[in-house]
Amino acid sequence: MNLRKKLRKSQFNPDNTVQEQQDASIKQPIEQDRLSGILLENEQVLKTIYSDCSDVVFRSFLIGHRTQACLLYIEGMSNTEEIDKSVLTPLMQQDILNLSDIQTVLSEKIVVSKVTQANTFQEIIQQVSAGNPVILIDGQAKAIVTGLAKMEKRSIEEPIAESVVRGPRDGFTETLKVNTTLLRRKIKSPKLKIKSLSVGRYSQTQIALFYIEGLADQSLIDEVNNRLNRIEIDGILESGYIEEFIEDNSFSPFPQILNTERPDVAASNLLEGRVVILVDGTPFALIAPTTLYSLFQSAEDYYQRFIIGTLIRWLRYFFLLIALLLPSSYVAILTFHHEMVPTTLLLSVAKSREEVPFPALIEALIMEITFEALREAGIHLPKQVGSAVSIVGALVIGQAAVSSGLVSAPMVMVVAITGIASFAIPRYNAAIAIRMLRFPIMFLAGTLGLLGIMLGLITIIIHLSTLRSFGVPYLSPMAPMKGSEMKDVLVRAPWWSLKTRPRLTGNYNQYRQPNGQKPDPSKGTD
Structure with missing residues (x-):
């Protein structure tokens, strides 16, 4: 049965697994075959696999003026200068009397730090794709892989999204x-x-x-x-x-x-x-x-003094509540709970909302959606205009919306404070989650008032309590409570008191440092 019939059969046979269909339609069996001792056959197979690949180079040459060989590499991914200097030049100039001397010559004359062997076409494809040149030799059923990969890479720079005032400036790259x-x-x-x-x-x-x-x-x-x-x-x-x-x-x-x-x-x-x-x-x-608390910790917390790290951590938790609940609380209070606002402040807010035709919920949604659109526009536009669009756009649109009577000035302030609070969350993906949850809580606040906000918070807490990260409770060490690990949750305890590691699993190496590390100049030295 040919491949086309197999494919047709697999499409209409529900008992075939996805993996079987993929194997029939994608995998080339020849790639799994082992190399033969005939160079022309091996070279022809590889040229078939790399057909219409203009960047793949097949360089034929003679080892010691006698033995046929072929060097295979991808242009731009291998160090061609080192190939000429450390591979081609010593092999082409070496005098070899018989094939039995080839392995000795390869081990002694190839001036490359990393030399391995490949036995199958699949191994050759993997090595060539990684940038490592491969040498095929007539009469040998093994290919020689030279570690001469060289690809363009970005220099090590400080991460933009996780910059710190004090701490290392290096960041991961794409390599x-x-x-x-x-x-x-x-x-x-x-x-x-x-x-x-x-x-x-x-x-x-x-x-x-x-x-x-x-x-x-x-x-x-x-x-x-x-x-x-x-x-x-x-x-x-x-x-x-x-x-x-x-x-x-x-x-x-x-x-x-x-x-x-x-x-x-x-x-x-x-x-x-x-x-x-x-x-x-x-x-x-x-x-x-x-865990959840890891998302609100910054690397700089551990480089500054522990008192400063604790204060900043408390501010983050406070900003978290503002980013999640401030617009909802504003909508709930103006819609259902006027008695909670002082009379003077209530009269001022009511005066600013006299010409606004929308209820507080619609007003909040308009401003929140506009703010999110400006934020996304500022991120995806070029750097030269992105910041200008986000800042100027917010000022112009906010002023125009207040002047036209579509929204009130207090609502603009609430949305602005909420946006600033969300920027204080150190992890971008955690900030996105808070921004997403802000909208359903606003709907609950606009329909049920503070009761809706409480229902939303209870739902979020129940959801967080059920989450696991590779078996570890998401709210750990707060729930379940582990007192010894609370030193690095609500506060950032000094390093000399952080004696134990977090209990992630049942079996773990508990102690990271011995007792008696607290500085005490009165003790002196032994």
């Missing part, structure tokens, strides 16, 4: 090897382990799973590894793809996996027993498991 090096610079212990895998049928994206042996629980490592291995998709272009495939609850607005561009944040989470996932092609690393 996996560079990101691995940045983590190795933070944690130099050989206990830092890396598991690599490839995901994506066409993209073949390299993914690295990082953990510290002895700190991360083995069950957590196995669970993350199993979820990654279950992914079957055409391509992975960003770590957001991975996040959606491995999170516990896909329909929750709250992120259950932390993402960061900062190597110091990734390293600190590794030291607490978590795992870090790096994806080639994106600067955003994934950290699992995570």
Whole structure:
């Protein structure tokens, strides 16, 4: 039965699994075959696979003026200067008497730090796609892989979304090897382990799973590894793809996996027993498991004095309540609970709303939607005009809306304060979740008043209580309560008092430092 008949049969057979259909329609069986000892056959197979690929170079040459060989690489992904200097020149000038000397010559004359072998066409394709040139030799059923990949990469810069006043200025890039090096610079212990895998049928994206042996629980490592291995998709272009495939609850607005561009944040989470996932092609690393309180913590909290870190953390929680509840509270009070407002303030607000034709709920929705549109426009427009559009647009539209009588001045102030409060949330994906939840709470406030706000809050708390991140309760350590871990939730305790790590799993390395670390100059030195 030919391939076309197999495809037709698979389309109408409901018993065939998705994987069987994919294998029949996508995989080329020849890619799994082993190399033969005949160079022309191997070269013809690879030219068939790379047909219509003008950037793939097949460079034929003679090893020692006697043995036929072919060098295969992708132009722009390999270091051609090193290929000429360290591979072609020594091999073409070396005098070889018989084939038995080839392995010796390859090991002694190729001046490349990393040389491996490939036995199948699939291995060759993976290596060539990674930028490593491959040498095919007549009479040899193995190909020689040289580690001479060279691709353009962005320089290491400070992350824009996670900038700090005090702290490291380096950030992850789109190159996996560079990101691995940045983590190795933070944690130099050989206990830092890396598991690599490839995901994506066409993209073949390299993914690295990082953990510290002895700190991360083995069950957590196995669970993350199993979820990654279950992914079957055409391509992975960003770590957001991975996040959606491995999170516990896909329909929750709250992120259950932390993402960061900062190597110091990734390293600190590794030291607490978590795992870090790096994806080639994106600067955003994934950290699992995570909790709700991790989303409102900044790297700078741990670099400033603990008193300042605690104060700033309290301000963030206060801004969180403002960003979530201020417009709803304003709508509920003006619609149902006038007695809660002082008379003078109520008369001032009523005077400003005399010409407004809409109820408070519609007025709030108009302003919130306008503000969100301006914010998105400022993000996606070029930098030169984005900030100008967002600032000038807000001023002009706000003033025009008040002058025309569509909205009141107090409502403009409420929306502006709410927007500023949402900017104080350090994690962008957490801020988006709060912005999303603001709208249904406003509808509840406009229909049921403060009772609706309470119902909305209770629903959110119940939802958060049911969430898990790789088995870890999302509200941990607040619910369930773990008193020893509360030192890094509502407050940022001094480092000398943070003796234990977060309890993420049942088996974990509890202590991160011994007792007696509190500075005490009166004790002196031994």
